[in-house]
Amino acid sequence: MRYSWSWSELTDDVQAEGPTIAEKDALLKRENGVSEQSPMRLRMEKFIKEHQKQIVAALEEVDGQKFKIDTWQRPEGGGGITCVIQDGNVFEKGGVNTSVVYGKLPRAAIQKMRANHKALDPDVDSLEFFAAGLSMVLHPSNPMAPTVHLNYRYFETADDKGNTNAWWFGGGCDLTPCYLFDEDAIHFHKTIKAACDKHDPGYYPRFKKWCDQYFNNTHRGETRGVGGIFFDDLDETEKDQEQLFAFAQDCLSAFLPSYIPIINRRKNMPFTEQEKIWQQIRRGRYVEFNLVHDRGTSFGLNTPGSRVESILMSLPLTARWQYMHFPEKGTREERLLEVLKKPKEWV
Numbered sequence: 001m002r003y004s005w006s007w008s009e010l011t012d013d014v015q016a017e018g019p020t021i022a023e024k025d026a027l028l029k030r031e032n033g034v035s036e037q038s039p040m041r042l043r044m045e046k047f048i049k050e051h052q053k054q055i056v057a058a059l060e061e062v063d064g065q066k067f068k069i070d071t072w073q074r075p076e077g078g079g080g081i082t083c084v085i086q087d088g089n090v091f092e093k094g095g096v097n098t099s100v101v102y103g104k105l106p107r108a109a110i111q112k113m114r115a116n117h118k119a120l121d122p123d124v125d126s127l128e129f130f131a132a133g134l135s136m137v138l139h140p141s142n143p144m145a146p147t148v149h150l151n152y153r154y155f156e157t158a159d160d161k162g163n164t165n166a167w168w169f170g171g172g173c174d175l176t177p178c179y180l181f182d183e184d185a186i187h188f189h190k191t192i193k194a195a196c197d198k199h200d201p202g203y204y205p206r207f208k209k210w211c212d213q214y215f216n217n218t219h220r221g222e223t224r225g226v227g228g229i230f231f232d233d234l235d236e237t238e239k240d241q242e243q244l245f246a247f248a249q250d251c252l253s254a255f256l257p258s259y260i261p262i263i264n265r266r267k268n269m270p271f272t273e274q275e276k277i278w279q280q281i282r283r284g285r286y287v288e289f290n291l292v293h294d295r296g297t298s299f300g301l302n303t304p305g306s307r308v309e310s311i312l313m314s315l316p317l318t319a320r321w322q323y324m325h326f327p328e329k330g331t332r333e334e335r336l337l338e339v340l341k342k343p344k345e346w347v
Contacts, residue, residue, distance in 0.1 A: 028042065092316065135153075137149045139317065171252075173228045174224070176226070179275070196251070
């Protein structure tokens with residue numbers, strides 16, 4: 001299993017001879033724009049950039065402050081747009097990032113990725129690739145408002161002539177409350193399930209279970225939050241490319257309806273100093289997962305030339321590690337831990 005790849009983490013060791021895929025795609029976009037007949041690479045790039053703008057605009061309306069926009073380019077092709085809010089009115093820290101990356105995977109990166117992508121040739125020294133994705137993490141200031149994480153991505157590899165020889169979609173989203181409101185978890189899961197059910201009634205239960213298994217602080221014996229969905233390696237063995245692209249589109253489009261009603265309900269709720277401390281402790285667990293278990297973070301930090309600020313954007317601005325902290329019996333804090341130790345079916 002694999003999750004939360006920041007595509008800006010990938011790096012090149014070798015320049016391709018002749019026109020690269022990046023150069024060919026740049027020419028295609030200049031001459032013809034992007035249409036339904038364009039390569040999937042260009043269609044995915046267009047889709048995630050459009051949705052990044054929509055999501056940022058909606059979140060700015062919730063918060064009342066603007067995101068800082070940081071645009072970066074890769075000499076080998078592609079680049080990204082990092083949109084970050086920090087010390088906002090609602091969000092203590094949040095990022096909505098798109099990455100579009102062309103290049104060659106070095107041998108070390110190929111070896112790491114083979115654990116999840118067996119189609120990759122382990123004997124080559126480098127492999128041309130394209131990757132595009134939208135990644136997002138939002139950490140609200142109010143402890144009654146849940147953190148949310150989302151990532152949807154497309155990856156393909158190419159032969160020496162630039163022909164696609166492997167491709168797959170991956171992604172998902174999950175909700176991480178500090179104080180559990182059942183109605184929020186139910187709404188979040190119902191919205192995601194509706195998007196899944198449009199494509200396959202087996203998707204939601206399958207990907208919900210996968211999410212619970214992946215976002216798990218095994219050293220604590222608890223999940224990171226109340227889950228959502230997670231999937232990876234969806235290729236032609238699952239469904240055809242058009243069907244899977246439509247599925248990824250519907251999942252990403254479901255984010256705003258799944259989260260905006262929740263954040264608007266919780267952003268101005270009263271809270272105590274002790275409830276704020278509990279939020280900081282729970283954020284510490286969030287950090288533990290990302291730095292101890294998350295394969296995307298590990299892969300990025302161990303890749304030469306990686307963009308560390310983008311990789312660690314997912315971490316909260318503040319967190320707390322309090323020695324031997326246990327919630328009191330019968331409290332809301334204890335109930336949250338009970339749910340995290342035994343994930344529930346919300347719909």
